[in-house]
Amino acid sequence: MNEEQVKVDRYAKSRDAFAWAKEVMPGGVNSPVRAFKSVAGGGDEIVPVTVKSGKGAMVMDVDGNEYVDYVLSYGPLILGHAPEVVSAAMSKVMRSGWTFGMPTEVETQLAQLVTDVVPSVDVVRFVNSGTEAVMSAIRLARAATGRAKVIKCTGCYHGHSDSLLVQAGSGATTLGVPSSPGVPEAITQNTLLVPFNDLVALDAVLKEQGDEVACFVVEPIAGNMGCVPPQDDYLEVVRELCDRHGVLLIFDEVMTGFRVDLGCAQKLYGVMPDLTCMGKVIGGGLPCAAYGGREDLMRQVAPDGPMYQAGTLSGNPLAMAAGLATLEVLRDTDAYGVLETQTASLELGMKQAASDAGVSVYTTRVGSMFGMFFSDKPVYNYEDATACRVDEYAIFFQSMLHQGVMLAPSAYETWFTSTQHDESVINMTIDAAAVAFKKVAGAV
Ligand SMILES: *Cc1c(COP(=O)(O)O)cnc(C)c1O
Numbered sequence: 001m002n003e004e005q006v007k008v009d010r011y012a013k014s015r016d017a018f019a020w021a022k023e024v025m026p027g028g029v030n031s032p033v034r035a036f037k038s039v040a041g042g043g044d045e046i047v048p049v050t051v052k053s054g055k056g057a058m059v060m061d062v063d064g065n066e067y068v069d070y071v072l073s074y075g076p077l078i079l080g081h082a083p084e085v086v087s088a089a090m091s092k093v094m095r096s097g098w099t100f101g102m103p104t105e106v107e108t109q110l111a112q113l114v115t116d117v118v119p120s121v122d123v124v125r126f127v128n129s130g131t132e133a134v135m136s137a138i139r140l141a142r143a144a145t146g147r148a149k150v151i152k153c154t155g156c157y158h159g160h161s162d163s164l165l166v167q168a169g170s171g172a173t174t175l176g177v178p179s180s181p182g183v184p185e186a187i188t189q190n191t192l193l194v195p196f197n198d199l200v201a202l203d204a205v206l207k208e209q210g211d212e213v214a215c216f217v218v219e220p221i222a223g224n225m226g227c228v229p230p231q232d233d234y235l236e237v238v239r240e241l242c243d244r245h246g247v248l249l250i251f252d253e254v255m256t257g258f259r260v261d262l263g264c265a266q267k268l269y270g271v272m273p274d275l276t277c278m279g280k281v282i283g284g285g286l287p288c289a290a291y292g293g294r295e296d297l298m299r300q301v302a303p304d305g306p307m308y309q310a311g312t313l314s315g316n317p318l319a320m321a322a323g324l325a326t327l328e329v330l331r332d333t334d335a336y337g338v339l340e341t342q343t344a345s346l347e348l349g350m351k352q353a354a355s356d357a358g359v360s361v362y363t364t365r366v367g368s369m370f371g372m373f374f375s376d377k378p379v380y381n382y383e384d385a386t387a388c389r390v391d392e393y394a395i396f397f398q399s400m401l402h403q404g405v406m407l408a409p410s411a412y413e414t415w416f417t418s419t420q421h422d423e424s425v426i427n428m429t430i431d432a433a434a435v436a437f438k439k440v441a442g443a444v
Pocket residue numbers: 128129130131132134157158159160219223224252253254255279280289
């Protein structure tokens with residue numbers, strides 16, 4: 001077989017599985033990025049790999065191929081796939097019932113741990129997804145302030161709820177334009193946009209409309225346009241500006257929470273929001289998320305207060321047990337030290353491999369969140385991120401895939417590592433990248 005045939009045949013079962021999936025689900029997937037559409041331009045005809053199992057740093061597909069996984073379910077799996085402690089905690093629940101619609105002790109245990117370690121969170125409410133967490137926090141901010149408007153950053157993702165599904169406007173502040181049909185303008189008119197890392201724009205919009213703004217919602221480290229850390233004293237000044245205008249500050253830590261530090265990004269940067277949204281790692285890979293914050297605000301949530309929010313499966317024991325087991329490992333071991341060391345060597349190796357091949361990349365990293373942009377220039381916001389050479393990413397992605405490294409199928413996703421991404425796995429990745437970068441260099 002020649003090289004092309006090898007490639008085609010090694011994904012035969014995934015190809016069949018995806019053809020079937022497409023018949024019964026939109027795009028064959030349950031979340032759009034999984035369809036591999038944005039990396040289709042890398043030269044090969046590729047289909048999404050259908051996964052069979054995962055263990056540690058690796059995932060296995062239905063054809064029997066193995067990959068080092070940097071997707072990690074888009075962030076939750078900080079301990080890698082199927083860690084024993086988490087399976088054991090879940091197995092116990094699976095023998096004794098997994099949802100009751102009545103209080104259980106495990107949800108209080110997780111709530112206690114979360115309020116102990118996240119500095120600004122006094123009281124917490126569990127929900128089922130990050131989308132729900134941010135949607136609810138915004139409702140609470142509006143209830144508490146009696147104001148309607150919300151400011152968000154261009155290119156920050158806060159889930160797919162109507163008022164936050166607002167597209168990038170170029171340049172300075174623009175009125176929110178819905179980024180999907182089905183979202184009425186009447187809703188997004190209350191959503192104002194500013195670029196990330198841009199204090200001048202935030203100051204201007206607050207001066208103009210601050211007394212109508214309920215909250216500024218921001219990812220403390222932007223992770224949904226690639227990984228874009230806050231510059232200098234951005235978060236400190238954001239806090240001051242919000243206080244000046246009586247605007248609540250919401251940190252969307254759905255990605256960063258328990259990922260960059262046990263105390264989340266707020267602890268790392270020493271800036272305290274009024275409300276915090278958490279997700280991903282908090283559920284150890286099960287559907288679970290939360291919002292929490294200052295006691296006086298959280299007591300306005302029903303049934304302590306009038307702001308209504310509920311959920312049939314919220315705080316269900318299976319998710320609580322997985323989250324608790326995960327956070328306990330993070331609390332009781334040197335997980336963050338390990339993640340820091342391993343991801344630092346990944347970053348160093350990737351930069352070296354790119355430079356050896358003569359490909360210019362810009363890398364960013366906070367702990368185990370890693371960003372690599374095909375760009376000659378630094379990336380500080382969405383405009384910078386979208387100016388990158390995405391066609392080169394598609395080539396890079398495909399070459400890595402064929403060599404057994406699973407990256408996110410989009411140039412705008414953060415890479416994640418787990419505690420199981422040890423030296424040998426990182427070195428294997430860097431060796432594959434050396435080949436992939438050469439391929440990119442050869443194609444341009
Ligand atoms: C993933 C993510 C969300 C959405 O969470 P879902 O569980 O997918 O609804 C919201 N905000 C941020 C910052 C995220 O990374």
